[in-house]
Amino acid sequence: MDVSPQRPLSRRLFVTGLGATAAAASVPGLIRVDGAHAAPPGTGGTLPDGVFSLGVASGDPLPGGVVLWTRLAPDPLFGGGMPDRPYPVEWEVADDDTFARVVRRGRVVALPQQGHSVHAEVEGLRPGATYAYRFRAGGRISPVGYTRTAPAGSVAAVRFAFASCQNWQDGYFTAYHHLAGEDLDFVAFLGDYIYESVPRTTTVRTHEGTGEPVGLVEYRNRHAQYRSDPNLQAAHANFPWIVTWDDHEVDNNWVDEIPQDPAQQSPEAFRARRQAAFQAYYEHMPLRRGSRPRGLDLQLYRRLRFGDLVDLHVLDTRQYRSDQPATLEAASTDASLTMTGEEQERWLVDGLTDGGTRWNLLANQVMWAQNDRTAGEVDTFDLDNWDGYRVQRRRLLELFGSGSVANPVVLTGDRHCTWVADLEPDFDDPSSPVVGAEITGTSISSGGDSDPVAFQNTYRPIAEESPHWKYWDNQRGYVVCDVTPERMLSSLRLVDTVWQSEGATVRTSAEFLVEAGRPGVTVEYQEPRTVQQRAQSRRDSGPVYDVDDVDETADLQR
Known part of the structure; x- marks a missing residue:
């Protein structure tokens, strides 16, 4: 009709x-x-x-x-x-x-x-x-x-936003107030829709309940609390969402049937917890019946096509992955370590190489680009990220550079920071070719109001040793992407505070360009330092709260 x-x-x-x-x-x-x-x-x-x-x-x-x-x-x-x-x-x-x-x-x-x-x-x-x-x-x-609905046939443009990491206790969802007013075809959410942490009274607002959710009713209540936020409701009501999860929807840094703390959660207890978390997640997400949980499993990885312009490959990097390696040597040499599982990797490779669209975008949870955390001769890595699964990462990045994958761009959440990087099969080899780009978006609220000056001071010397990094920042917001056959322009939209429920403003802090047929990313625009300083001044003049969640470092290895 x-x-x-x-x-x-x-x-x-x-x-x-x-x-x-x-x-x-x-x-x-x-x-x-x-x-x-x-x-x-x-x-x-x-x-x-x-x-x-x-x-x-x-x-x-x-x-x-x-x-x-x-x-x-x-x-x-x-x-x-x-x-x-x-x-x-x-x-x-x-x-x-x-x-x-x-x-x-x-x-x-x-x-x-x-x-x-x-x-x-x-x-x-x-x-x-x-x-x-x-x-x-x-x-x-x-x-x-x-x-x-998605377009079909020849498509001239697609415009979407992606977001992640919305800790209720760390801040108000002020970014969604502004995202809801954008003109978008869809929103991609890349994980950490809820946080399973215990209620705290020293943060901006307090989680419901008395402890971490474990059973079905507890997970339902935690999801319902997040869903009660009017700004989040507005963002959901204005656009279709394409969702995937990371760890906090179940348990921090969980993998497959292994919890963060196996000494405190027996295998039987964690399987029951995982099943409850999966059920509550499905009940609160706009997912099709094909994703309805079946026992311990929930089918979440999938592909959505937007005419001949974009394939969006939605990944699940929690349900099928190997346990995090204990050492950097294991991360670098163990070919059995997998972030996706064999079946999902075959599915991804088949979709990336089918030649059906101009752009291949990956809705992904944790960082692909090598991300050292210390300056100098000693390197420090978070092995919960793709830095812990280097053999598989190299295999996929070599596929990116093989000529059989059209314009790959990885879209990532998790870090509570914006991190823009070129992708290379071997980040330690200066002659390694650039084969793609990664845009890691910041959080909606996780980490609270940040200190970008201290952040920059920490990472600027590390960046001098990491030439694949193009941009890094730790303020709150989301990313809007404009895709055409010729280019993908991604705009970082930042709010000046998440510690006040009303009155926060939004600004475009930076723009990142990926050109079709030219692997890698460039920074097209970056706001003057004076704008950051004004935003920092507003945060400093307002209330100060504890932060419930920061970029986890439990799996850092030197």
Whole structure:
């Protein structure tokens, strides 16, 4: 169905009108049913106000459709507050935000064993088109969300943002207030959506609960607390998201079935914890039914295509990886160490070399580029990063330089810093060729308000020994990427504080250019030092809080 909207959609309406909805009229004649369950009789009934307290979201856009998400949770921090029975939920997708021109309708059943979450996979939409959507349940109507399908065929441009690391206790999500006002095709989230750390009262705000989440209800409550943030809700409601995880969604630095602290968590206990964390993660993310957890497993690595312009390869570098090596020698020589597992690596290689698009972008969790932490003759590395898996890294980077991978760019989270680097198969060999680029984005809030002067003083002498580094900074924000057949321009968008809930401003602090056919990255723009100093002055004049999470150094090896 090709219907023109009565008036242009404005996804920015959600930023200024959170919770604003149209009148709760009944849905006439549902024209299709989405989901594995038909609504049994007698499962409905009136629900209390606030049943849509966690907002709405969409994700994984395809040329013909998206997945729509919500969760029924009138008492979100205490298990959700829903009766222990199924509830039918109706959804609508429209060409206009008044829903006068509805193009798809359907119904799913929100099940208690899925936390009353909803994952409605909508099909039959136009490629590259913007739509409004909403849900109805128990006489209540959700806020309006906006989504966009992926383009198809010949594509002139794609614009997206990527973000990571949003520790609730370290700061307010002020960056999302500004991200929600951008004009984007999608948002890629690269990991650490929640943090499993214990509640602290000396930070900006306090985690719910009494300790680290371990069971399903505890992980649900932690996710629900994060989802309650209005700025995060606005960012979800304005664009489709493509999500992956890192470690804090489960346990710091976990790998496969191994926790951070095996002496404190038995194998059986950690498997149960992993299963609970996976279930809660799926319940709160706009993922398709193919990612529904099955036992200990959740299928998260996947590929999304945006016409002939971009392949986005979404990685999972936690679920299948080998344990972190104990020494740098092992990291450098042990060919059995893997970050991805053999199956995911074959999948990645097949996708990178199929020649279907102009750009190959990797949605990745931890840094690829070699990242020394000390100046001088002694080198120090975090072996939880790709520095700990050097044989596999070299193998993949040699593939980048083989001529069979078009314009590879790695997009990374985790570091709570912006780190822009050329990628080389052997970072210690001056003659090693540049084969790609990596843009590591900073955190949304993790690390709190930073001290960029001290950071620069620490890393400037190390940078003199690391010529592949092009830019580094530790302030908070996100990255916006404009991709065309000729180039990819990435803009670092920084906020001046995350320690105040309102009034933070945003600025473009730097721009990074990757040109098609020319491996590597250049810094096209960098703000004057006086701008950084003004931002630092504002932070210094405001409140000061403890930081719950910093760039972990538990696996540093010299």
